Amino acid sequence: MKSVFKIIGLILAATLVSFAFPVNRPYAKGTPHKEDTTHTEKTVSYEELVYMVDSILDLDSISPQAIAMVTNYSAELERVKTAKLSTLPGSEFYENFDEETVFSPAPDDALPELMNLLVTNDSLGTYTPPICGIVTSNYGWRDKRMHKGIDIDLNKGDKVLSAFDGKVRIARKQNGYGNVVIVRHYNGLETVYAHLSKIKVKAGEVVTSGQLVGLGGMTGHATGTHLHFEVRFKGHALNPANLISFTDNKIYNDTLTLRKSKYGLAAFPSNATVYTVQRGDSWYEVAKRYGLTTQQMKALNGTDKRFYLKVGQQLRIN
Secondary structure: OHHHHHHHHHHHHHHHHHHHOOOOOOOOOOOOOHHHOOOOOOOOOHHHHHHHHHHHHOOOOOOHHHHHHHHHHHHHHHHHHHHHHOOOOOOOOOOOOOOOOOOOOOOHHHOOOEEEEEOOEOOOEOOOOOOOOOEEEOOEEEOOEEEOOEEEEOOOOOEEEOOOOEEEEEEEEEHHHEEEEEEEEOOOEEEEEEEEOEEOOOOOOEEOOOOEEEEOOOOOOOOOOEEEEEEEEOOEEEOHHHOEEOOOOEEOOOEEEEEEEOOEEEEEEOOOOEEEOOOOOOHHHHHHHOOOOHHHHHHHOOOOOOOOOOOOOEEEOO
């Protein structure tokens, strides 16, 4: 008789796994997406459900209540997964999910004066380095043009991964970007992966942090194989080095502060200290004032050049 119960348990386990793991998107762990937080029933993780099934397999008999409990919890996981998959990422910041226009920067009056943006948590997911490599070019002015991302060295064919959970908005060849993938994330940020030799996702596809989006290359306006990586909010480029340590391959803080200025959007970790440039300031004077070297100041601000400081500009000092 016990073998019969084990067979029932195995069937239940298989059903549970099919509920908990949709194709290409495991929503097994974490809390419900924010629109689900008013739900009164307890939500369990995939690991807890597996433990329940393992416990059932060890029983001499299985009660109808035990089966009902696990069935209800697996259905709850499916409900949470379905709700998140049907939610357009960043819907509170964007009117639509435009799969045609690469970037459409929001007007200044639509930008936040000051706001904190969650980068990672149980619902949003975790961060994965798109590629671990040497930064060959930072964000900032380069050859009299604004370089709106970070260039990371790689070899042709190296795997490029999605930095966060999200949905692919653009996946095609696009002028100077070459083969490019743009992923919109659930907090409203977008990440850009350019100069790929091959694209491995399609527009409209839901992806998880660490999922393959393409292979490294040098398509578009590129003189060598590298990944051009950008972070944007409402179409405006942010300095990725103010969010991510490309040396330690991790985010600085799980919350990012955005502040509007006449130079666009400034972004920095919410636990960082910033200095507002005053008339007459220089890199050397500001660095000396806070016990830093000019080189350290440049590294904190994601640049390798001492660009001209403008009154009102904000610099990270820790």
